[in-house]
Amino acid sequence: MKKAIIELKNVSLRYDDDPENPIVNNINLQIYENEFVTLLGPSGCGKTTTLRMIAGFQTPTEGEVIIDGKVFNDIPPYARPINTVFQRYALFPHLNVIDNVKIGLNNRPLKNLIEFFGGEEKILNEIKEDKLAKGLPLEKASKANYFEINKKINEHIDIAAKNALSLVKLNGYEKRKIDQMSGGQQQRVAIARAIINKPKILLLDEPLAALDLKLRQNMQYELKEMQRALGITFIFVTHDQEEAMTMSDRVVVMQDGIIQQLGTPEDIYNEPVNPFVANFIGETNIVRGTYLHEGLIEFLGVEFAIQGYKFEDGEQVDVVIRPEDWDVVLLDQAKLIGTVTSRIFKGVHYEICAMFGDKEIVIHAYETPNVGDKIGLKVDPYEIHLMKVVEEEVEEEVNE
Amino acid sequence: MNKKFARLSTPYLYWLYILALFPALFMFILMFLDIPEGLDISNGLKFTLENFKQLSEPSTLIAFGNSFLYAFITTILSILFGYLVAFRLFRSKFKNKFLVLVILILPMWTNILLRTESLAGFLNSNGNVVLSLLGIKSAEFDLLGTPFAVIFGLFVTYVPFMVMPIFNSLEKIDKSIEEAALDLGLTETQKFFKVILPMSSKGIVTGSIMVFLPCLSGFAIPEILGRGNIVLIGNVIEASFKNMSYTIGSLLAVIILVVILLSIFIVSKIDKEGETLL
Ligand SMILES: Nc1ncnc2c1ncn2[C@@H]1O[C@H](COP(=O)(O)OP(=O)(O)O)[C@@H](O)[C@H]1O
Ligand SMILES: [Mg+2]
Numbered sequence: 029m030k031k032a033i034i035e036l037k038n039v040s041l042r043y044d045d046d047p048e049n050p051i052v053n054n055i056n057l058q059i060y061e062n063e064f065v066t067l068l069g070p071s072g073c074g075k076t077t078t079l080r081m082i083a084g085f086q087t088p089t090e091g092e093v094i095i096d097g098k099v100f101n102d103i104p105p106y107a108r109p110i111n112t113v114f115q116r117y118a119l120f121p122h123l124n125v126i127d128n129v130k131i132g133l134n135n136r137p138l139k140n141l142i143e144f145f146g147g148e149e150k151i152l153n154e155i156k157e158d159k160l161a162k163g164l165p166l167e168k169a170s171k172a173n174y175f176e177i178n179k180k181i182n183e184h185i186d187i188a189a190k191n192a193l194s195l196v197k198l199n200g201y202e203k204r205k206i207d208q209m210s211g212g213q214q215q216r217v218a219i220a221r222a223i224i225n226k227p228k229i230l231l232l233d234e235p236l237a238a239l240d241l242k243l244r245q246n247m248q249y250e251l252k253e254m255q256r257a258l259g260i261t262f263i264f265v266t267h268d269q270e271e272a273m274t275m276s277d278r279v280v281v282m283q284d285g286i287i288q289q290l291g292t293p294e295d296i297y298n299e300p301v302n303p304f305v306a307n308f309i310g311e312t313n314i315v316r317g318t319y320l321h322e323g324l325i326e327f328l329g330v331e332f333a334i335q336g337y338k339f340e341d342g343e344q345v346d347v348v349i350r351p352e353d354w355d356v357v358l359l360d361q362a363k364l365i366g367t368v369t370s371r372i373f374k375g376v377h378y379e380i381c382a383m384f385g386d387k388e389i390v391i392h393a394y395e396t397p398n399v400g401d402k403i404g405l406k407v408d409p410y411e412i413h414l415m416k417v418v419e420e421e422v423e424e425e426v427n428e
Numbered sequence: 429m430n431k432k433f434a435r436l437s438t439p440y441l442y443w444l445y446i447l448a449l450f451p452a453l454f455m456f457i458l459m460f461l462d463i464p465e466g467l468d469i470s471n472g473l474k475f476t477l478e479n480f481k482q483l484s485e486p487s488t489l490i491a492f493g494n495s496f497l498y499a500f501i502t503t504i505l506s507i508l509f510g511y512l513v514a515f516r517l518f519r520s521k522f523k524n525k526f527l528v529l530v531i532l533i534l535p536m537w538t539n540i541l542l543r544t545e546s547l548a549g550f551l552n553s554n555g556n557v558v559l560s561l562l563g564i565k566s567a568e569f570d571l572l573g574t575p576f577a578v579i580f581g582l583f584v585t586y587v588p589f590m591v592m593p594i595f596n597s598l599e600k601i602d603k604s605i606e607e608a609a610l611d612l613g614l615t616e617t618q619k620f621f622k623v624i625l626p627m628s629s630k631g632i633v634t635g636s637i638m639v640f641l642p643c644l645s646g647f648a649i650p651e652i653l654g655r656g657n658i659v660l661i662g663n664v665i666e667a668s669f670k671n672m673s674y675t676i677g678s679l680l681a682v683i684i685l686v687v688i689l690l691s692i693f694i695v696s697k698i699d700k701e702g703e704t705l706l
Pocket of ligand 2 (some may be wrong): 075115233234
């Protein structure tokens with residue numbers, strides 16, 4: 029059984045000026061140790077707010093933030109085993125790179141630091157070894173005063189800072205000023221500054237949003253590696269579904285402060301629970317259909333075999349088929365026949381749009397039908413995903 | 429700037445040359461001239477370094493010492509008080525902070541002599557409204573002519589110059605920087621001393637110079653509130669020109685000018701973008 033390191037229980041956040049519309053609405057979420065979890069959703073959906081409640085910058089209006097089994101609602105940020113990489117880095121411009129990285133450790137009480145670097149016994153032992161190496165007699169070497177301990181701790185902090193910088197590949201930049209670093213480098217400083225404190229949980233708020241594509245892809249890979257190597261739980265926020273897909277163990281899809289779906293990237297891609305998730309996670313086709321009985325569905329006027337969904341017989345459902353899941357076949361073998369309306373080359377495949385009755389379907393394929401040609405499609409039963417029709421949409425249709 | 433507008437400013441630049449640069453240059457020459465009392469220059473002009481002897485006169489030294497001391501004390505008081513006000517304003521949830529700043533600067537738009545005179549009336553036991561209301565009539569409460577009165581006057585007059593730049597530098601600190609400090613484990617106190625104070629230090633430097641310089645060179649406030657008991661270098665310069673000893677006056681004025689230029693140079697080094705100024 030995996031251990032939950034963070035648990036959000038019925039967490040909501042409302043602002044006084046608009047208590048009717050919570051920014052975060054009754055969220056329930058468990059995050060496990062060493063997990064890479066991504067909060068994914070369009071801008072303004074409450075991702076940053078959720079992160080800020082975990083970090084302690086905002087207190088939930090309702091519900092509980094539980095860390096390591098304890099309720100943390102009223103514990104200030106500095107007392108939480110959490111560090112954050114901020115959306116716009118928030119580095120300290122008056123400090124150079126290495127001082128930015130060290131600031132967390134430099135401001136801890138000595139007692140705390142001694143524990144952090146392995147306990148009193150270990151530190152005293154190290155001081156003793158140092159002194160013996162210098163040729164001091166054993167009697168003198170076994171005693172250490174406050175200043176010697178302080179000096180030893182500072183040595184440890186120096187080493188830790190150097191290590192953190194080399195982990196983000198910034199060796200040699202120690203004395204640089206922050207405003208002399210590029211966006212990508214500042215990004216790395218922000219990460220080093222957070223991980224040097226060995227947090228149990230690292231929160232990253234759209235850390236790659238400001239980087240260009242190439243750098244972003246590199247950093248995605250490096251962050252993932254870092255998370256594996258450090259064994260820290262990462263909670264990552266992004267509005268980029270591709271980023272979420274490539275990096276995460278689990279993805280939390282949010283909209284309007286509500287968790288829409290929670291699952292592995294594969295689950296979310298292949299089996300979206302509603303049209304919002306289906307549309308947000310990559311391109312897709314959603315068609316209204318009728319669930320005839322177990323194993324059989326009808327849409328676009330044709331019956332298809334399906335696998336593994338259970339609805340009421342005769343119920344209206346939304347059918348989701350990814351563009352790449354269609355098979356383009358000869359017309360006499362096709363279940364659906366439509367007319368091609370456009371064809372765009374996408375590098376590896378073609379993106380073909382075709383009309384089937386009054387419904388447009390997007391297909392990714394290697395075939396090259398011309399505009400105006402007939403195209404025949406087939407789809408395997410396991411590629412057909414069904415979603416319950418969202419109530420309000422049914423009403424809308426009735427009204428129309 | 430737009431070239432067209434730059435050209436519009438040309439006449440002003442010429443006036444600036446005529447009204448500021450030319451007199452300064454003139455004073456610079458005057459301080460090396462030997463002009464006897466009575467301004468009798470019928471024997472022609474002679475260059476001399478004689479005037480510099482005045483600098484070792486005890487009266488001049490005391491005046492310089494006083495100037496630096498009073499300017500220094502006023503600056504320190506202004507830093508302490510100005511930072512508190514600026515920080516309080518920065519932290520307040522008040523929407524119209526600009527209004528508060530305007531109220532703070534408002535007195536600066538009245539004539540400094542009028543303001544100082546009314547302050548004098550306030551510090552004088554004779555006619556002091558506050559004392560009258562309290563029913564105190566003792567002459568012991570006559571503060572006019574004391575160092576306290578002068579420092580009080582300087583402080584009240586120039587403290588707005590401290591509040592503005594400090595407030596401006598505080599306003600530039602991003603909220604997320606403060607959150608980052610807390611996130612990294614700094615307590616509120618540590619956050620203030622390790623992050624907020626250093627990040628607003630530019631404002632303190634700018635403000636200090638803007639308070640220190642007028643205190644150093646002014647003469648109206650010590651004249652009126654010090655009742656002649658406290659002589660600052662500004663008073664000596666004023667007196668020199670009044671007594672037609674132009675060479676000495678010029679010498680002292682040029683020294684003050686150099687101090688001022690040096691300070692402006694320092695500010696421009698520390699605050700390159702001028703971001704703490706309005
Ligand atoms: N102080 C505030 N008062 C009222 N609404 C706010 C405040 N701060 C943020 N919001 C609103 O909360 C919503 C969610 O914001 P946020 O969590 O930053 O979204 P995301 O990070 O997903 O883009 C936004 O619509 C924003 O307008
Ligand atoms: Mg955000």
